Amino acid sequence: MQPERIPFPNTNPQPVIITGSVAYDDILTPHGSGTRILGGSAAYAALAASFFSDTKIVGIVGNDFAEKDRERLHSRKIDTAGLTKDESGPTFFWRGRYHENYNRRDTLALELGVFEKFEPKLPDALRDIPFVMLGNIAPVVQLRFLEQMRKPRFVLLDSMNFWIDNAKEDLLNIVKRADMFVANDTEAEELAGEKNIIVAGRKLLELGPKCVLVKKGEHGALLFHPDGLFALPAFPVTELRDPTGAGDSFAGALIGTLAALGRTDFDAMKTAMLYATVVASLTVEAFSCDRLEAAGVAEIQSRVNELRKITRLPE
Ligand code: AMP
Numbered sequence: 172m173q174p175e176r177i178p179f180p181n182t183n184p185q186p187v188i189i190t191g192s193v194a195y196d197d198i199l200t201p202h203g204s205g206t207r208i209l210g211g212s213a214a215y216a217a218l219a220a221s222f223f224s225d226t227k228i229v230g231i232v233g234n235d236f237a238e239k240d241r242e243r244l245h246s247r248k249i250d251t252a253g254l255t256k257d258e259s260g261p262t263f264f265w266r267g268r269y270h271e272n273y274n275r276r277d278t279l280a281l282e283l284g285v286f287e288k289f290e291p292k293l294p295d296a297l298r299d300i301p302f303v304m305l306g307n308i309a310p311v312v313q314l315r316f317l318e319q320m321r322k323p324r325f326v327l328l329d330s331m332n333f334w335i336d337n338a339k340e341d342l343l344n345i346v347k348r349a350d351m352f353v354a355n356d357t358e359a360e361e362l363a364g365e366k367n368i369i370v371a372g373r374k375l376l377e378l379g380p381k382c383v384l385v386k387k388g389e390h391g392a393l394l395f396h397p398d399g400l401f402a403l404p405a406f407p408v409t410e411l412r413d414p415t416g417a418g419d420s421f422a423g424a425l426i427g428t429l430a431a432l433g434r435t436d437f438d439a440m441k442t443a444m445l446y447a448t449v450v451a452s453l454t455v456e457a458f459s460c461d462r463l464e465a466a467g468v469a470e471i472q473s474r475v476n477e478l479r480k481i482t483r484l485p486e
Pocket of ligand 1: 194196209212307309414416419
C-alpha cells in the first residue's frame, strides 16, 4: 500500500489549518460541464495539503451539504471538526464559465449562502496550529479567523479578483500580516496597478507581506522573496479539463509541504513550489476534486521527478 503522505526524510512535520470556502460549483468549460460539484477554496486546498501534512479544515456548509462530501475529506484523513453545518441556509454556490483557451473565466453567479453570517469560532485545541492558510473567502472572515490563532508561525494568504474589487481595504489590512501572499498574474496586476509582472510582484511586497508568489497559469509561478527571485515553469499538462481549484490546490500543497518540512526558508519554499506545481497539474485534469483525490503519493512523486528533470540546467 502507498503511504498517505509524501515522505520527507529528517524533518519536523507540523500540522496545517485551512479556512476558506467549501462550495458547490457549476462549471462550464468549452469541452464539458459539471453541476453542483464539490469545490471551494478550502476543499481543494485541504485535499492538496493532505498529501503532505496533518490537515484541519475550518469553514461552514449549509443544509444542502451532502454528508458523502464530508466523507470525501475524511477519506484523505482531513479533520473536519471545524467544518460547521448551518441548517438555516444553503452552501456557498459559485457558477463559472471558462473561455475557449481556458485562460479567462467569468463568474456567472456567486451566492455566499451561510457564509454571509459566518463567524469562525475556533475550538481552543486548534488555536496553536503553526501553519495557517487563509484560503480565498471574504477578507473580513480571513481576519476574524487569523485573530483567533495564537502565534502562527507561517500564514499563507490567498484571495481573488472578486475581493480586490469588492473589499480592497479589508484585503490590504490582511495582506500586510501574511508571511506569503499568493495571487495570480491578473490579480497581482490589478492590486499593484502595474502591468509588468516583475514590477507588480515587487510592489506587492511593499504592501507588507514577507514574500509574494505570483501564479501565471500554464506559464508557471514566480516567488518574490527578500533573498531573491525564483521562477518555476508549470508541469506540462496535456489533459486540461477544468482549471477550477488549480490555485487553491497549489496553495494547499505549498503550505502542506512547508509544514511537512517544518521549514519556511527560501530553499524550503522552492521545494514547496515544486510539489505545489505538480498537485495543481493533477487538479486541472478532471472536474471537481476528482483527479486530486484519485492521485497517489507515487504519482505526485513521479511528476515531481519529471519536473526536476525538465528544469535542470547545465552549469
Ligand atoms: P480557483 O480556481 O483556484 O481560483 O478556485 C475556484 C474555487 O473557488 C471554486 O471551487 C469556487 O467555489 C471558489 N470561489 C469562487 N469565487 C469565490 C470567492 N469570491 N470567494 C471564495 N471562494 C470562491
